[in-house]
Amino acid sequence: MNTRPEEPHIDRSITLQLKGDWGTANLHRVCGWISQELTDRAGPHTRIGIWNGRGFSDNVHAVGRGEVHVALTTPTAFAVAALDGRGVYRDEFYPDLRALGVVPQRDRLVVAVHSSLGVNSFAELRESKPALRVATSVGDGVNHVGLAAHVVLQRSGIDVLGWGGQFLSDERPFESLDNVLDGHANAIVHEAVMLPHWQQFGADYRFLEIEQEVLESLELDFGWPAATVDDGFFPGQSAFRTLDFSDFLVLARADLPEDIAYAIAWILGETRHLIEAQYRHLPPERSPITYPLDPPTMGITPVPLHPGAVAYYQALPAIELIR
Numbered sequence: 001m002n003t004r005p006e007e008p009h010i011d012r013s014i015t016l017q018l019k020g021d022w023g024t025a026n027l028h029r030v031c032g033w034i035s036q037e038l039t040d041r042a043g044p045h046t047r048i049g050i051w052n053g054r055g056f057s058d059n060v061h062a063v064g065r066g067e068v069h070v071a072l073t074t075p076t077a078f079a080v081a082a083l084d085g086r087g088v089y090r091d092e093f094y095p096d097l098r099a100l101g102v103v104p105q106r107d108r109l110v111v112a113v114h115s116s117l118g119v120n121s122f123a124e125l126r127e128s129k130p131a132l133r134v135a136t137s138v139g140d141g142v143n144h145v146g147l148a149a150h151v152v153l154q155r156s157g158i159d160v161l162g163w164g165g166q167f168l169s170d171e172r173p174f175e176s177l178d179n180v181l182d183g184h185a186n187a188i189v190h191e192a193v194m195l196p197h198w199q200q201f202g203a204d205y206r207f208l209e210i211e212q213e214v215l216e217s218l219e220l221d222f223g224w225p226a227a228t229v230d231d232g233f234f235p236g237q238s239a240f241r242t243l244d245f246s247d248f249l250v251l252a253r254a255d256l257p258e259d260i261a262y263a264i265a266w267i268l269g270e271t272r273h274l275i276e277a278q279y280r281h282l283p284p285e286r287s288p289i290t291y292p293l294d295p296p297t298m299g300i301t302p303v304p305l306h307p308g309a310v311a312y313y314q315a316l317p318a319i320e321l322i323r
Helices: 026-040 057-064 122-128 144-155 173-181 197-204 212-222 258-270 272-276 307-314
Strands: 015-019 047-051 070-073 097-103 108-114 133-137 166-170 187-190 205-208 226-229 240-244 248-253
Touching (some): 026 258, 026 272, 097 258, 097 307, 108 144, 133 173, 197 205, 258 307
Parallel strands (some): 015 070, 133 187
Antiparallel strands (some): 070 248
16 A cells, blocks of 8 residues: 655744745745745744745855755756856855755747748858847846856857847846847747747747757756757747756755755645646646646756655655656
8 A cells, every 4th residue: 555755743943044036936936835834844933934036046056055944946957067066156066955856847948039030040040140139138147047048159159249239138037028029139048938928929930959069068068958849839830959947946955954854845745736726727838837746756856865855755655656
């Protein structure tokens, strides 16, 4: 008979600091979910605070420096470089980072240019050298979207400023998408591909496949994996390869008490219906959280799992683990 992992009960009162996003997006929702369920299962004077963040390397640093106990960052793969000091973490890295699990979001970073430019590939873009007005996020080394956008373009031989173009840089995706819809931009490099804005302008844009040697170099140098955008996901667009930008990583340090780590992993897996209910009005492939959540998959992360989280995932029924 298969039984569920044991529900956690922490008798002592705890004080915990979490860090999410700007305040109204998905990472903050997940922090609120964790906070509610953990408070229900800890001592009567438990206090849990949620700090605003950006959800990128700032949150990884906040955990690594001990400024907060738990933070979420996206995409999951971008935190791997913080373990051994690659990329933006070369001057400050944290080998004791540990994962508590991932909340799935099937996302991609894509490069698209307006059809009026008459290009369908990076090779054609390099040949024509048009003046691009690129909507993307700020390239300050913190925002992972802006970071990836600038690295992808540079390694693809695209000289936006040298060709007389400009970057229209914002912090959040909504402003970038609005720049496209309003006609201020004629190119976009961004994620959050499930948002409806892409369907509104996608037919007028050409989505460029990132060249294989570029994708291989990104994985080799930074641990950034490639992924496929399915045929027809964007209007009239065939399947193509690009940069994976998936999943929200729930991150802590190795010194987080094991019972708290177990409790958070248990909450992610065993109370998943609470967060799923907030997204079920959307089709899974168009949802910012890709439901249904699957506990064994949530325990698969390129950052080592905290021992407390390992205890939860190993306690899952065997029938789930072999699915």
